[in-house]
Amino acid sequence: xxxxxxxxxxxxxxxxxxxxxxxxxxxxxxxxxxxxxxxxxxxxxxxxxxxxxxxxxxxxxxxxxxxxxxxxxxxxxxxxxxxxxxxxxxxxxxxxxxxxxxxxxxxxxxxxxxxxxxxxxxxxxxxxxxxxxxxxxxxxxxxxxxxxxxxxxxxxxxxxxxxxxxxxxxxxxxxxxxxxxxxxxxxxxxxxxxxxxxxxxxxxxxxxxxxxxxxxxxxxxxxxxxxxxxxxxxxxxxxxxxxxxxxxxxxxxxxxxxxxxxxxxxxxxxxxxxxxxxxxxxxxxxxxxxxxxxxxxxxxxxxxxxxxxxxxxxxxxxxxxxxxxxxxxxxxxxxxxxxxxxxxxxxxxxxxxxxxxxxxxxxxxxxxxxxxxxxxxxxxxxxxxxxxxxxxxxxxxxxxxxxxxxxxxxxxxxxxxxxxxxxxxxxxxxxxxxxxxxxxxxxxxxxxxxxxxxxxxxxxxxxxxxxxxxxxxxxxxxxxxxxxxxxxxxxxxxxxxxxxxxxxxxxxxxxxxxxxxxxxxxxxxxxxxxxxxxxxxxxxxxxxxxxxxxxxxxxxxxxxxxxxxxxxxxxxxxxxxxxxxxxxxxxxxxxxxxxxxxxxxxxxxxxxxxxxxxxxxxxxxxxxxxxxxxxxxxxxxxxxxxxxxxxxxxxxxxxxxxxxxxxxxxxxxxxxxxxxxxxxxxxxx
Numbered sequence: 001x002x003x004x005x006x007x008x009x010x011x012x013x014x015x016x017x018x019x020x021x022x023x024x025x026x027x028x029x030x031x032x033x034x035x036x037x038x039x040x041x042x043x044x045x046x047x048x049x050x051x052x053x054x055x056x057x058x059x060x061x062x063x064x065x066x067x068x069x070x071x072x073x074x075x076x077x078x079x080x081x082x083x084x085x086x087x088x089x090x091x092x093x094x095x096x097x098x099x100x101x102x103x104x105x106x107x108x109x110x111x112x113x114x115x116x117x118x119x120x121x122x123x124x125x126x127x128x129x130x131x132x133x134x135x136x137x138x139x140x141x142x143x144x145x146x147x148x149x150x151x152x153x154x155x156x157x158x159x160x161x162x163x164x165x166x167x168x169x170x171x172x173x174x175x176x177x178x179x180x181x182x183x184x185x186x187x188x189x190x191x192x193x194x195x196x197x198x199x200x201x202x203x204x205x206x207x208x209x210x211x212x213x214x215x216x217x218x219x220x221x222x223x224x225x226x227x228x229x230x231x232x233x234x235x236x237x238x239x240x241x242x243x244x245x246x247x248x249x250x251x252x253x254x255x256x257x258x259x260x261x262x263x264x265x266x267x268x269x270x271x272x273x274x275x276x277x278x279x280x281x282x283x284x285x286x287x288x289x290x291x292x293x294x295x296x297x298x299x300x301x302x303x304x305x306x307x308x309x310x311x312x313x314x315x316x317x318x319x320x321x322x323x324x325x326x327x328x329x330x331x332x333x334x335x336x337x338x339x340x341x342x343x344x345x346x347x348x349x350x351x352x353x354x355x356x357x358x359x360x361x362x363x364x365x366x367x368x369x370x371x372x373x374x375x376x377x378x379x380x381x382x383x384x385x386x387x388x389x390x391x392x393x394x395x396x397x398x399x400x401x402x403x404x405x406x407x408x409x410x411x412x413x414x415x416x417x418x419x420x421x422x423x424x425x426x427x428x429x430x431x432x433x434x435x436x437x438x439x440x441x442x443x444x445x446x447x448x449x450x451x452x453x454x455x456x457x458x459x460x461x462x463x464x465x466x467x468x469x470x471x472x473x474x475x476x477x478x479x480x481x482x483x484x485x486x487x488x489x490x491x492x493x494x495x496x497x498x499x500x501x502x503x504x505x506x507x508x509x510x511x512x513x514x515x516x517x518x519x520x521x522x523x524x525x526x527x528x529x530x531x532x533x534x535x536x537x538x539x540x541x542x543x544x545x546x547x548x549x550x551x552x553x554x555x556x557x558x559x560x561x562x563x564x565x566x567x568x569x570x571x572x573x574x575x576x577x578x579x580x581x582x583x584x585x586x587x588x589x590x591x592x593x594x595x596x597x598x599x600x601x602x603x604x605x606x607x608x609x610x611x612x613x614x615x616x617x618x619x620x621x622x623x624x625x626x627x628x629x630x631x632x633x634x635x636x637x638x639x640x641x642x643x644x645x646x647x648x649x650x651x652x653x654x655x656x657x658x659x660x661x662x663x664x665x666x667x668x669x670x671x672x673x674x675x676x677x678x679x680x681x682x683x684x685x
Contacts, residue, residue, distance in 0.1 A: 035348060064079055129246045143167070
């Protein structure tokens, strides 16, 4: 396969709403560049990028895939990110791997949820941000309105580099306002007479936007009201690279009109890896400047895992500096472990093309790495710097998962770990208090996909259900309690007698055990058994089956029998004395409260605030940032578990939230009664 220098590479990630045409755009690029010899269709399930069985069944992208196109002596590496909000994690984690993000907007869709989410992810990042308005051949397609909607809702001001020739059924080409040429079917011609004014106006806006990013260019523009084409292109590329100018292009991926012109524009105007060689890394806790180069120090980044049941795990990697060759040993600082590059490939969807080297600027795949995982860096064995960490959004959906068949319990854990390794926003952990395996992520669709992958790839059937709430039990009053455990059934009996003073401690202080025995009324060798009986009982719960916290128990008196007393007898006596005394101390339940930051467009604030109060939530404050309101609130986990679907309903899918644990708080009496009654019913059964 041909080798390309860093300046001959362009790395693009396609982002945007589901249905905006990203996958078909990639399909056209591959076809027009002769990377493929046929044009796949989503309805027929034969596109390059949507190759996973779940994707072909649903006719939508569910995970990030990669491909490449060789075009006009350049190589375009393309990442196709899913547009459905549940799967946004793939795009977030892959952002560091590319210089350019192409936001694909639907010319007839308005300001869609997926478009908004994509623009939020790239906001403030020093990346090339490109708006590509697709589906220009559709009825009611409107290039200007689409760009205006983006500007009105985000403040981003896309600058036209291409403008369409015709629209809807008459869309037949584009005009490049820099070179002032019409492009139809890959052939250049003069600008149509009826478009000369629009082209001149667009070119003036573009020159103004580029000039404002450089004092030198601004002075030249103000002096001549013109920028030479070479300086305009160089300035545009520099401004795009740091996100100061957002160029706009237009096409119809379905018909191919404008796609080849866009491919050429990517080469002509978008930054290459060489243009973005200056990087900031992390060494220890301190930032470190780094200059990437073809012959420089080794640096790569793993941005995606794909678990192939037959081949093993593919690690998609972007090399920034140096060259990774088969057999190269490297270090992964995030894991503090070494690894070795084995077989490597350039990927075109699921199709593998063998290679022996992934050079600086390139994107490829490694297989069967032992230690390195997604979001990990690849550096030289003696280096200790790493890529800047990527912030992954917190979960908004939680479900307990278990195998349908008892025989699958042993293998569900390992199979699940392989599935969720593909998406870093999915987490899986055993809740030690509720004894449930809890799966959390960004939405129901995402978690349902996990079930399908488990079944289809690993033949493990699993089911989801609402997780139990991690309530705690505690007390609000003090009491004394005693219990004598005495049992005689022939031979050696059982005898243990304890007296307790039970009282609440401050919230968060936990369990306190006080040994106040004097005079040897209970031998010291039985005291640990008394404490153990308390601890075991508190772990199992007393009134509702939840862990007991913030309780002080003082053992101050008791008695023993020389023959019949044993550790077990005192453990039983201790447990029973606590259970009886606990019920005298006005027990209550505590529930976990989380801090939420709810992000919604301003027009939905009334509905959202009203809903929070019905969920026993508290509004702690609010702040406006751009067109969005950031609402700080606290909400019980019992309500938060079901909050995301409601929030999406109130905001037409545009609301989202982040969350983190805050503290425990008393559960209202009526809810406590229901929880206790439910536990007692289950206990009886």
